[in-house]
Amino acid sequence: MTSAIDPGLDLFAEIDRLKHQRKAVILAHYYQDPDIQDLADHLGDSLELAKRARDTDAEVILFCGVHFMAETAKIVNPGKTVVIPDLDAGCSLADACPADRLRAWKQSHPDHFVVMYINCSAATKAESDLICTSSNAEKIIRSIPVDRPILFGPDKNLGAFLSKKLGRKMDLWPGTCMVHETFSAKKIAALKARHPGAKFIAHPECEDHVLALADYVGSTSKLLEFVQKDAGTQFIVGTEINILHTMHKAAPHKELIPVPYEDRSAACQGCNACPHMKLNTIEKIYLALRDLKPRIEMDETLRVRALKPLQRMLELS
Numbered sequence: 001m002t003s004a005i006d007p008g009l010d011l012f013a014e015i016d017r018l019k020h021q022r023k024a025v026i027l028a029h030y031y032q033d034p035d036i037q038d039l040a041d042h043l044g045d046s047l048e049l050a051k052r053a054r055d056t057d058a059e060v061i062l063f064c065g066v067h068f069m070a071e072t073a074k075i076v077n078p079g080k081t082v083v084i085p086d087l088d089a090g091c092s093l094a095d096a097c098p099a100d101r102l103r104a105w106k107q108s109h110p111d112h113f114v115v116m117y118i119n120c121s122a123a124t125k126a127e128s129d130l131i132c133t134s135s136n137a138e139k140i141i142r143s144i145p146v147d148r149p150i151l152f153g154p155d156k157n158l159g160a161f162l163s164k165k166l167g168r169k170m171d172l173w174p175g176t177c178m179v180h181e182t183f184s185a186k187k188i189a190a191l192k193a194r195h196p197g198a199k200f201i202a203h204p205e206c207e208d209h210v211l212a213l214a215d216y217v218g219s220t221s222k223l224l225e226f227v228q229k230d231a232g233t234q235f236i237v238g239t240e241i242n243i244l245h246t247m248h249k250a251a252p253h254k255e256l257i258p259v260p261y262e263d264r265s266a267a268c269q270g271c272n273a274c275p276h277m278k279l280n281t282i283e284k285i286y287l288a289l290r291d292l293k294p295r296i297e298m299d300e301t302l303r304v305r306a307l308k309p310l311q312r313m314l315e316l317s
């Protein structure tokens with residue numbers, strides 16, 4: 001794919017030129033490589049980026065994140081051309097809960113209300129009553145009448161965290177984030193012992209025994225805000241490593257320590273980096289803007305069905 005690029009090109013200048021020519025906006029998640037975060041027009045967590053996509057008046061949305069995020073942009077703003085640098089940038093949570101399996105789960109729990117984490121496909125969203133992200137999940141769950149039983153998916157760790165915090169029993173789908181599940185409670189405890197002043201801050205996609213060690217739990221944007229506002233000066237950051245780039249810029253005098261992980265596979269070269277997010281590169285961003293592909297295309301009936309629970313979430317957020 002990248003062989004089609006003239007090696008003499010200044011890709012950053014070309015991306016800027018094409019962005020203006022295409023009337024494009026570049027949205028990027030905090031888990032993208034630092035270079036990509038730096039060239040984005042808007043950086044954010046899943047909720048902030050969904051809102052940016054909904055509200056933009058650009059003609060093209062270049063989404064530097066993973067597939068379900070770009071799909072969400074298309075669902076909320078179908079008149080735009082939505083491109084993603086690499087169509088294969090998926091998510092282990094989205095893969096864990098295909099729509100047909102969610103449909104079967106619902107059929108065996110007909111009186112339950114279905115809340116799905118935004119990390120799922122459009123087809124899975126279309127089977128849901130309400131969507132949440134990690135930054136609004138508590139509010140979303142609180143909006144559901146207490147006598148209504150809940151099916152929550154696909155992230156069992158986020159579900160268990162919410163269940164415990166809100167004192168609300170929920171049936172959980174057994175999905176996990178392949179990045180956050182590698183974080184090692186044993187190594188975090190050892191790190192805390194070595195740095196007694198450090199606060200451990202963690203994303204709710206982490207496992208329960210890891211969250212039990214946390215001084216603060218929140219979505220990516222809430223972790224970023226915490227590091228900026230908290231009086232502490234040293235933080236062990238329990239989420240995907242690339243967010244450290246923006247944290248360093250936002251709080252240059254604070255010391256940030258990446259979370260230690262267990263190597264669970266021979267292929268793991270840094271398990272606190274998301275291999276899906278990593279598929280996006282500067283070269284692919286240039287090609288996506290040049291060729292306006294790969295594009296997110298969606299059947300209109302599916303889009304309208306997926307929009308309903310997303311719209312309810314956006315109204316509640």
Ligand code: 13P
Nearest residue numbers: 045046133134135219220
């Ligand atoms: P947030 O962007 O909601 O913090 O979620 C993190 C994540 O894993 C996105 O894939």
Ligand code: SF4
Nearest residue numbers: 091092177178179274
């Ligand atoms: Fe999915 Fe985890 Fe990667 Fe986020 S970090 S995109 S939840 S695999």
